[in-house]
Amino acid sequence: MSFYLPDTVNCNGEEFRVLLSEEVLRKRIAELGKQIDEDYKDKKPILIGVLNGAFIFLADLMRCISIPCEVDFYKLSSYGDEKVSSGNVEQRKDIDANIEGRHIILVEDIVDTGLSINYIMNIVEKKNPKSVKVVSLLCKPESIKYHVKVDYIGFEIPPKFVLGYGLDYAQEGRNLAQLYVLKEND
Ligand code: 5GP
Secondary structure, rough: OOOOOOOOOEOOEEEEEEEEEEHHHHHHHHHHHHHHHHHHOOOOOOOEEEEEEEEHHHHHHHHOOOOOOOEEEEEEEEEOOOOOOOOOOOOEEEOOOOOOOEEHHHHHHHHOHHHHHHHHHHHHHOOOOOOOOOEEEOOOHHHHOOOOOOOEEEEEEOOEEEEEOOOOOOEEEOOOOOOOEEEEOO
């Protein structure tokens, strides 16, 4: 298998450099999968991915989990084509699963202000699941404005715009196999 692994990339006229390599991502995601295996033994959780950004992380994380589990997706919009959050969030797609009485793991690509995960958490809790936890590949602790409890964090990163591994800039760059950060902010 070959991956798209350059050290620097240009996306929509902006320069980015590698922040987290494919190997670093792979190792940490394996650890998260192992932790979830231990915490959810005999529970059959439903992993609920938040589209679009979380689709690659969710696919890799799920393959590092060996207990029985299911998958579903919400779709939200918040960034549009910009590099900063609009501060508005809209639901574009609902889940199909009946989650009443089920153990839910919300899967996010990144927690920035916390608005999106806070919004989803409110929707999910109204559906009476047995438990809800959050796993996010990335978290920008310095940017958080809304109260959220992120139970599993892959990496804490500085408050800079990142790209790749599912995260886009104006819809491009999701196919990059590593995580990149905007050079301008260095
Ligand atoms: P929040 O609602 O926590 O402010 O932001 C969450 C969403 O904003 C993420 O799911 C992601 O779609 C987007 N986002 C936040 N920070 C970044 C970033 O640095 N790069 C990209 N590409 N998207 C981001």
